[in-house]
Amino acid sequence: MKIFISVDIEGVAGVVVPKQGQPGNLEYEDSRRLMTEEANAAIAGAFAGGASEVLVNDSHGPMVNLIPDLLDQRAELIRGQIKPGSMFAGLDDTYAGVMCVGYHAVAADYGVLAHTYSTRDFSAVRLNGLVASEAMLFGAYAGAMGVPVILLSGDDVTARSCGTLFPGAEIVTVKTALGQRAAKALSPQMARTRIQNAAERAVRQVAHIKPFTVSEPCTLELDLTSAVLADLCETIPLAQRRSALTVGFTAETVSDANRWVAVCCMLGSHLS
Amino acid sequence: MKIYISADIEGVAGVVIPQHQRPGNVEYEEARRLMTMEANAAIAGAFAGGATEVLVNDSHGPMTNILPDLLDPRAELIRGNIKHAGMFAGLDHTYSGVICLGYHAGAADFGVLAHTTSDFAFAAIRLNGVAASEAMIYGAYAGAMGVPIIMLSGDDVTERTCGSLFPAAQFACVKYALGQRAARALSPKAAQSLIRAAADKAVKESDQIKPYRIAEPCDIEFDLTSAFLADICATIPVSERRSALTVGFRTDTILDAIRWMRVCSSLASHVRLSSA
Numbered sequence: 001m002k003i004f005i006s007v008d009i010e011g012v013a014g015v016v017v018p019k020q021g022q023p024g025n026l027e028y029e030d031s032r033r034l035m036t037e038e039a040n041a042a043i044a045g046a047f048a049g050g051a052s053e054v055l056v057n058d059s060h061g062p063m064v065n066l067i068p069d070l071l072d073q074r075a076e077l078i079r080g081q082i083k084p085g086s087m088f089a090g091l092d093d094t095y096a097g098v099m100c101v102g103y104h105a106v107a108a109d110y111g112v113l114a115h116t117y118s119t120r121d122f123s124a125v126r127l128n129g130l131v132a133s134e135a136m137l138f139g140a141y142a143g144a145m146g147v148p149v150i151l152l153s154g155d156d157v158t159a160r161s162c163g164t165l166f167p168g169a170e171i172v173t174v175k176t177a178l179g180q181r182a183a184k185a186l187s188p189q190m191a192r193t194r195i196q197n198a199a200e201r202a203v204r205q206v207a208h209i210k211p212f213t214v215s216e217p218c219t220l221e222l223d224l225t226s227a228v229l230a231d232l233c234e235t236i237p238l239a240q241r242r243s244a245l246t247v248g249f250t251a252e253t254v255s256d257a258n259r260w261v262a263v264c265c266m267l268g269s270h271l272s
Numbered sequence: 273m274k275i276y277i278s279a280d281i282e283g284v285a286g287v288v289i290p291q292h293q294r295p296g297n298v299e300y301e302e303a304r305r306l307m308t309m310e311a312n313a314a315i316a317g318a319f320a321g322g323a324t325e326v327l328v329n330d331s332h333g334p335m336t337n338i339l340p341d342l343l344d345p346r347a348e349l350i351r352g353n354i355k356h357a358g359m360f361a362g363l364d365h366t367y368s369g370v371i372c373l374g375y376h377a378g379a380a381d382f383g384v385l386a387h388t389t390s391d392f393a394f395a396a397i398r399l400n401g402v403a404a405s406e407a408m409i410y411g412a413y414a415g416a417m418g419v420p421i422i423m424l425s426g427d428d429v430t431e432r433t434c435g436s437l438f439p440a441a442q443f444a445c446v447k448y449a450l451g452q453r454a455a456r457a458l459s460p461k462a463a464q465s466l467i468r469a470a471a472d473k474a475v476k477e478s479d480q481i482k483p484y485r486i487a488e489p490c491d492i493e494f495d496l497t498s499a500f501l502a503d504i505c506a507t508i509p510v511s512e513r514r515s516a517l518t519v520g521f522r523t524d525t526i527l528d529a530i531r532w533m534r535v536c537s538s539l540a541s542h543v544r545l546s547s548a
Binding site: 062082083228231232235236237238251252256259260262263266267269270271272 | 354355500503504507508509510523528531532534535538539541542544545546
């Protein structure tokens with residue numbers, strides 16, 4: 001049985017400030033190690049639950065955060081970007097389930113370091129009219145291939161707002177948000193134990209968990225952080241300008257919707 | 273009669289180095305003044321030739337180069353970016369002709385500061401399989417609305433490579449390329465006189481000049497300057513990855529081809545940030 005693990009950083013126990021997610025800071029070196037250890041906990045749980053193969057995809061920012069030397073050697077690791085499928089790069093229908101480790105709440109919500117893709121570019125993302133988190137966008141991407149999200153870890157807001165999308169999945173709360181940049185967290189050891197146990201249970205139950213799907217074709221709406229960025233996104237021939245700050249796309253597939261989000265996010269670099 | 277002037281900077285007499293193109297350099301302040309004076313020459317020629325209304329579109333880089341105080345007060349000016357249709361923003365079918373001022377040769381060709389839209393992003397651009405300059409791409413955009421290019425100015429390579437697309441148009445050759453960053457140029461005053469005379473003649477003859485048209489739907493193909501940038505451009509759902517360095521788009525209209533060009537050019541900024 002093949003298990004796929006997508007690892008983000010904002011939902012790792014102990015991570016609370018932007019510097020912890022940004023290379024070049026002392027704080028980042030600490031949090032990437034914590035991130036790697038939470039990935040290890042998920043890997044160990046996956047194998048204990050019956051996985052025969054585990055693929056880990058580094059899913060944060062530059063996507064070269066996980067420390068290969070420290071990562072459980074039984075797993076293979078996808079590093080770097082740009083890559084097709086982005087946070088779920090490498091996933092296909094041969095996987096029995098996906099774990100989202102270190103995930104976070106959505107832009108414009110409570111939750112530690114809550115955002116969708118990029119705080120610089122998006123104040124909100126909506127898929128088929130619903131506020132969309134990264135867990136939702138990529139969970140739907142996996143669901144379109146028939147693969148369920150079987151575990152989600154992060155803070156309590158993530159558990160509440162994203163966890164409900166995946167009713168059969170194990171939801172691991174490793175910290176409680178006290179604000180955008182403050183949380184009460186489990187000790188790293190305790191967080192890993194919970195993740196490992198949940199991962200094991202999730203893999204054992206995988207056959208009973210249904211994929212999360214959204215209707216396709218789908219409608220994607222992006223609230224940009226500035227009107228000039230909306231002007232730039234509107235340059236895309238298929239873009240629909242919905243308001244001064246909002247651009248929409250009709251996408252045949254949720255995969256294409258995710259690609260439009262990525263394109264608009266990268267266009268944001270032009271204004272930086 | 274309404275005349276439209278799109279003003280770029282690389283083809284202005286006296287402009288030869290990248291510092292002339294970029295705000296923040298002393299050399300740029302000189303070049304933008306020369307650019308403004310060439311625009312004035314074209315405006316004066318257009319009115320002398322019978323224009324009743326002239327619209328100037330600042331078409332270089334940040335598109336805030338022309339000095340409004342120094343610009344002939346009879347003309348209106350479009351400044352800034354991002355704007356719909358970029359170098360030909362504000363053009364519609366009510367114009368009798370377009371003047372491309374200070375234009376330059378296409379990417380991968382000889383000619384002073386030759387490039388197409390962005391030398392950071394594009395090694396070459398092909399429109400319907402043919403190597404494309406900005407004059408070709410935007411000329412086809414004007415042509416699709418029935419508006420002809422009636423005059424161009426720039427260096428001798430631009431005249432040879434772009435001028436031939438617009439055989440009835442006037443061409444004011446203001447410098448002769450000795451390399452990518454070197455030219456033998458007319459004096460600014462002589463260049464301005466040449467431009468003024470050409471604009472006057474072009475406007476007088478504008479009703480004889482046919483629009484330049486290309487086949488639509490069309491195919492636009494970009495040779496990117498890195499495979500990483502090609503990866504980024506290939507993130508666009510309707511893009512076609514044609515090789516490690518090449519991404520193409522099939523579009524219904526030339527306007528959409530221009531929009532993809534601008535999207536991919538803007539995406540190149542992500543390479544800059546990612547490599548910092």
